[in-house]
Amino acid sequence: MRYAAKVFGSWQRGICCALAWFGVAAGHARAAGQDEWQAGGYALGAHASGFGPAWGAGGGVDLQYGLTDAWGLRGAAEGAWMAPDGGAAALLQTTAGVVYTWDVLRLLPLVEAGLSGATLRAKTGSQTNLGVQVGLGADYLLNRHWSMGLIGRFGYLPLALSGDKALRVGTVALRLSYRFD
Numbered sequence: 001m002r003y004a005a006k007v008f009g010s011w012q013r014g015i016c017c018a019l020a021w022f023g024v025a026a027g028h029a030r031a032a033g034q035d036e037w038q039a040g041g042y043a044l045g046a047h048a049s050g051f052g053p054a055w056g057a058g059g060g061v062d063l064q065y066g067l068t069d070a071w072g073l074r075g076a077a078e079g080a081w082m083a084p085d086g087g088a089a090a091l092l093q094t095t096a097g098v099v100y101t102w103d104v105l106r107l108l109p110l111v112e113a114g115l116s117g118a119t120l121r122a123k124t125g126s127q128t129n130l131g132v133q134v135g136l137g138a139d140y141l142l143n144r145h146w147s148m149g150l151i152g153r154f155g156y157l158p159l160a161l162s163g164d165k166a167l168r169v170g171t172v173a174l175r176l177s178y179r180f181d
């Protein structure tokens with residue numbers, strides 16, 4: 001029993017208490033519906049291939065508009081600082097597409113798809129590509145307006161506007177969103 005108390009320390013108990021409080025005290029919560037807007041910001045980890053494999057971190061913003069209770073339009077812009085073999089690089093990506101959300105009590109699984117454009121700039125050059133992006137994730141409703149979620153996205157951008165290589169971008173994002181109603 002003493003071992004369990006050491007493993008499950010005070011910060012873990014604090015997280016469990018906070019999650020229980022959000023589950024009990026948050027009141028009525030529901031997903032963004034028809035004719036409602038949702039804005040969010042997120043921190044992300046990214047991996048891109050263009051000038052060689054590169055890992056990095058950054059952030060982004062997104063905006064969604066509900067067409068129905070399940071379908072919505074989505075626009076996003078994100079950026080990340082990368083570290084490819086040749087030094088530092090910057091990744092800028094924008095996406096416009098659709099999102100489908102299942103409303104399962106407080107947990108909202110979602111699927112995203114859209115057209116994407118990305119620019120990867122490094123000391124060795126830059127390239128701009130167009131392609132598609134798909135995403136899979138879930139949001140947890142904290143209360144009527146706020147939600148937090150985890151979303152993984154993959155972009156395949158084969159159409160090179162500048163440069164000569166296809167660009168592949170993968171991100172994992174932790175998002176905090178606010179729903180206007």
